[in-house]
Amino acid sequence: MKKNILIVPGDGIGQEVTAVGKRVLDTIADKFGHQFSYDEALIGHVAIEATGNPLPDESLAKMKQSDAVLFGAVGHPKYDNDPSAKVRPEQGLLKMRKELGLYANLRPIKLFDELLGASSIKPEILSGADILFFRELTGDIYFGEKGRENNGDTAYDMAKYSRFEVERIARKAFEAARTRRKKLCSVDKANVLETSRLWREVVQAVAKDYPDVEVEHQFVDATAMLLIKDPRRFDVVVTANLFGDILTDEASQIAGSMGMLASASIGDGTGVYEPIHGSAHDITGKGIANPLASILSAALLLDIAFNMKPESETVIRAVDKVLKSGYRTRDIADAQTEPGKILGTAAMGDEVVKHLN
Ligand code: IPM
Numbered sequence: 269m270k271k272n273i274l275i276v277p278g279d280g281i282g283q284e285v286t287a288v289g290k291r292v293l294d295t296i297a298d299k300f301g302h303q304f305s306y307d308e309a310l311i312g313h314v315a316i317e318a319t320g321n322p323l324p325d326e327s328l329a330k331m332k333q334s335d336a337v338l339f340g341a342v343g344h345p346k347y348d349n350d351p352s353a354k355v356r357p358e359q360g361l362l363k364m365r366k367e368l369g370l371y372a373n374l375r376p377i378k379l380f381d382e383l384l385g386a387s388s389i390k391p392e393i394l395s396g397a398d399i400l401f402f403r404e405l406t407g408d409i410y411f412g413e414k415g416r417e418n419n420g421d422t423a424y425d426m427a428k429y430s431r432f433e434v435e436r437i438a439r440k441a442f443e444a445a446r447t448r449r450k451k452l453c454s455v456d457k458a459n460v461l462e463t464s465r466l467w468r469e470v471v472q473a474v475a476k477d478y479p480d481v482e483v484e485h486q487f488v489d490a491t492a493m494l495l496i497k498d499p500r501r502f503d504v505v506v507t508a509n510l511f512g513d514i515l516t517d518e519a520s521q522i523a524g525s526m527g528m529l530a531s532a533s534i535g536d537g538t539g540v541y542e543p544i545h546g547s548a549h550d551i552t553g554k555g556i557a558n559p560l561a562s563i564l565s566a567a568l569l570l571d572i573a574f575n576m577k578p579e580s581e582t583v584i585r586a587v588d589k590v591l592k593s594g595y596r597t598r599d600i601a602d603a604q605t606e607p608g609k610i611l612g613t614a615a616m617g618d619e620v621v622k623h624l625n
């Protein structure tokens with residue numbers, strides 16, 4: 269098959285890990301006789317430096333024309349402590365999500381058995397946990413009207429959802445639940461928020477079309493607690509943009525490290541595949557970042573964007589074998605890891621590539 273893949277590394281360790289994800293895609297293309305062609309585009313801080321714009325029109329046009337985007341991360345510490353900055357790297361990411369209509373962010377949380385000891389949660393609580401998050405990605409407080417009043421002394425961000433936005437993400441989540449353990453947990457704050465009451469009303473209505481799926485509604489504060497207390501009770505979780513952002517960082521600890529988690533952002537056009545971790549400037553340029561989230565994002569890309577299931581499974585199996593052989597990046601190493609098996613970013617990529625068979 270011929271496919272065009274756009275590589276968008278972005279900022280910080282995004283550059284390092286995405287190079288490894290691309291290498292894995294390249295190796296898969298060779299092995300399975302596909303022709304993948306690549307182009308690159310700028311986003312985030314690197315795009316601001318080069319053009320003044322966190323998402324240049326040229327980058328957006330390339331995204332729309334590609335068959336899939338392999339994405340890195342955006343962000344730079346210089347903006348984090350400068351609340352007055354008008355142009356910020358994250359604006360590029362949010363604009364990309366909106367412009368490409370990427371309303372569903374899938375974040376699978378699954379622990380590789382070998383990493384049971386890498387999490388700070390007890391192995392007996394974690395073992396067997398397997399959760400698929402559907403985070404709504406183009407609405408909510410992220411995209412509502414925001415501003416200042418009262419001479420800048422008062423600020424507001426409006427949270428807004430429309431029925432169709434809740435319905436389309438709910439349907440995607442129900443469809444996925446059907447292919448899994450047939451359990452769906454919808455997370456909201458309907459005891460306080462009007463957007464959450466609409467959310468719950470719509471999910472209840474959509475549920476009528478999926479009588480085979482068991483539905484539970486939870487308040488987000490309870491979910492935050494139950495994820496740590498009993499992660500195995502969850503199968504598919506569907507939630508709003510802000511709650512999903514927070515809960516998936518929390519849930520990453522179920523998988524041992526943020527460095528392990530991949531995500532797919534999909535809508536009606538080109539999808540974007542990216543690690544859930546950020547640009548991590550504290551370790552940028554040191555060659556120690558964990559590339560497995562980018563590699564697993566490449567696996568999601570193969571599966572979801574190109575419908576290449578065997579290719580995708582080959583990648584996941586390779587990661588599993590490498591972990592079984594005892595290799596770790598620093599973030600997932602534990603007391604049992606042999607010091608000689610702690611690898612940097614490129615060396616971990618080499619190991620995975622070696623096992624792609
Ligand atoms: C994520 C990130 C982004 C978000 C940031 C970088 C704007 O945390 O993808 O989870 O909040 O959505």
Ligand code: MG
Pocket residue numbers: 513514517
């Ligand atoms: Mg986040």
